[in-house]
Structure formats: C-alpha cells, structure tokens
Amino acid sequence: MLKGKSFIIVMALLFALTLVAGGVLAAAEDIAVIVKTNSSSYWQVVNKGAQAAAKELGIKITYDGPAAETDINGQVSMVENAINRQVKGIVLAPCDPKGLVKVAERAKAQKIALIGIDSALDTRCDSFLTTNNVAAGKKAAQELIKRAGTTGKVALMLYVAGAGSCVDRAKGFTDEIKARTKMTIVGPYYSESDSAKALNQMTDVLASNPDLKAVFAANEPTAIGVAKAIDESGKAGKLVAIGFDGAPILQQYVEKGVLQGIMVQSPYNMGYLGVKAAWDKMKGKKIKAFIDTGVFGVTTQNIKTDEAQKALGNK
Numbered sequence: 434m435l436k437g438k439s440f441i442i443v444m445a446l447l448f449a450l451t452l453v454a455g456g457v458l459a460a461a462e463d464i465a466v467i468v469k470t471n472s473s474s475y476w477q478v479v480n481k482g483a484q485a486a487a488k489e490l491g492i493k494i495t496y497d498g499p500a501a502e503t504d505i506n507g508q509v510s511m512v513e514n515a516i517n518r519q520v521k522g523i524v525l526a527p528c529d530p531k532g533l534v535k536v537a538e539r540a541k542a543q544k545i546a547l548i549g550i551d552s553a554l555d556t557r558c559d560s561f562l563t564t565n566n567v568a569a570g571k572k573a574a575q576e577l578i579k580r581a582g583t584t585g586k587v588a589l590m591l592y593v594a595g596a597g598s599c600v601d602r603a604k605g606f607t608d609e610i611k612a613r614t615k616m617t618i619v620g621p622y623y624s625e626s627d628s629a630k631a632l633n634q635m636t637d638v639l640a641s642n643p644d645l646k647a648v649f650a651a652n653e654p655t656a657i658g659v660a661k662a663i664d665e666s667g668k669a670g671k672l673v674a675i676g677f678d679g680a681p682i683l684q685q686y687v688e689k690g691v692l693q694g695i696m697v698q699s700p701y702n703m704g705y706l707g708v709k710a711a712w713d714k715m716k717g718k719k720i721k722a723f724i725d726t727g728v729f730g731v732t733t734q735n736i737k738t739d740e741a742q743k744a745l746g747n748k
Contacts, residue, residue, distance in 0.1 A: 482704030553597030570605025585646030631658025
C-alpha cells in the first residue's frame with residue numbers, strides 16, 4: 434500500500450492524466466465552423482445558430498472566416514489549421530467551389546465530418562445545407578415581374594463570379610426573366626461582395642441607363658450598395674429593386690420603399706443544423722445528403738407581419 438508522499442504523487446499523476454485525457458476528448462469532439470467572411474451580419478447569424486447548437490449538444494466549436502469573401506487562400510489556411518488541430522468536424526461555407534476542393538478532400542481523407550453550408554463545393558460533402566439558390570433566384574424574378582412588368586431593362590448585380598450560390602441565384606433569376614418576359618438584362622456586374630464597389634457600379638448603371646426599369650441585387654453587401662445608390666440618386670420608387678438577405682439596413686430600405694423586396698434566407702438554421710449534422714456524422718448516425726434551409730420573400734407589403742418578422746429573426 435502507498436503511504437504519505439508516494440500516495441500524493443501517484444494521485445497527482447492520475448489527476449494530471451485525467452486532465453490530459455479530458456483535453457484529448459475535448460479536442461476529439463471539436464467542430465470548426467469556417468464561413469466566407471466575418472465582415473457581414475449574415476455570417477454572424479450563422480455563428481449564432483452554430484453556438485446555439487454547440488450549447489445544446491454540450492460541445493466546443495470554433496468560428497472563423499477571412500476578412501473578405503475573395504480571400505480564398507485565407508480560407509484554405511483556416512481549413513488547413515482546423516485539420517492540423519485534429520478537429521473531428523468542419524462546417525464550411527466555401528468562398529470558391531474549386532479553390533477549397535483540395536483542402537476539403539484532405540479533411541475527408543482524415544475522416545473528418547465535412548458539412549457544406551450556403552454555397553456548393555466541387556467535391557462531395559457528408560451533407561450540404563443551403564437555400565435552394567436556383568429557386569430563390571426564380572422567386573426574386575417573380576417578385577420583380579409583379580411590380581416591373583415584362584418589358585424594359587433589368588440590371589443584374591451579382592457578387593463573386595464562380596461562387597456556387599451566386600451562379601445558382603443568377604441562373605434562377607435569368608431563366609425566369611427569359612421565360613416569362615421580354616426584358617433586356619443589363620450586366621451582370623460583380624461587386625466582389627463589397628458594398629462600396631456595388632454602390633459605384635449601380636451609380637454608373639443608373640447614369641448610363643436612364644430608362645432602367647428594375648434591378649436584382651443578389652446578396653447582402655451588393656444589395657446594400659445598390660440600395661444606397663438608388664436612394665442617393667433620387668430614384669427610390671421610380672424603379673423596382675429586389676435585394677437578397679435580411680440585414681437591418683436592408684429592412685430599413687424595404688420600409689422606405691427604396692427596395693421593394695428582399696429574399697431572406699435562414700442563416701441561423703445553416704449554423705444550427707450544420708453543427709448538428711457534423712455531430713451526428715461524428716457519432717456514426719445517418720444524415721441527409723441535402724437539407725434545404727428555405728427562403729422567404731419580405732416585401733414592402735408584408736414586412737410588418739409576424740411571418741416576415743420571424744423570417745428576419747426579429748421575433
């Protein structure tokens with residue numbers, strides 16, 4: 434039997450080993466949530482959903498994203514760092530469908546649960562959670578046609594060329610416009626998800642197309658810049674403008690009539706359900722290959738309704 438100092442030393446060693454084992458266990462249960470950028474309120478809502486899921490599950494997650502959506506190399510480095518930390522799950526909103534393939538496949542080779550959110554990746558994820566962006570683009574076109582009619586010019590203001598969500602929204606929108614109207618599409622223009630650039634682009638479009646009848650701005654930063662350009666030019670209410678995402682400033686533009694509608698996704702669900710899917714995969718449970726997180730059209734007519742306020746996350 435151990436006595437005195439020997440007993441204390443052994444117990445201290447056992448305690449230390451327990452702490453180490455606990456640390457290894459915590460690391461084994463870690464999920465990295467890596468989004469396109471930290472500079473958008475949209476992704477902060479994704480983080481809220483992810484953190485809520487982590488709290489509910491009693492697990493640790495990390496959250497990160499580059500300063501700009503165009504920083505593909507920066508996002509690749511973040512995924513590489515997560516792999517090197519030996520996380521067991523990654524929830525990824527890829528900045529580029531091709532640029533993240535190699536590092537995503539490295540994660541899969543390491544048996545890390547890989548959950549894609551928001552934008553497609555040109556390699557198979559264990560599950561992919563997003564708005565059906567083709568359907569969302571189509572819905573945006575339908576809202577625009579209701580108000581602008583079927584003739585005249587419509588500007589197409591996009592964000593990052595090649596990004597999966599951008600490609601799909603543009604397809605849904607243009608296909609619907611071509612199928613149902615005789616409208617002429619002006620553009621597309623790519624803002625690189627920079628509101629200032631979108632503002633300048635829209636200002637130029639308005640100046641060179643005084644007869645412009647409508648515009649579709651396909652994501653949050655682009656819609657903010659486009660709405661500001663319309664407001665500053667005195668064109669509010671004189672052309673139909675449909676935006677995307679539900680940032681507070683975009684809600685204000687809808688209430689003022691600068692924008693006639695915004696297509697609102699569910700970024701909260703992307704974060705919440707993304708973390709849950711990663712956890713289920715880590716635990717060996719069967720998960721769905723695709724989960725549609727939905728879209729809701731908030732307009733000048735319905736923005737005050739309970740349904741719209743819930744979609745915007747205000748209730």
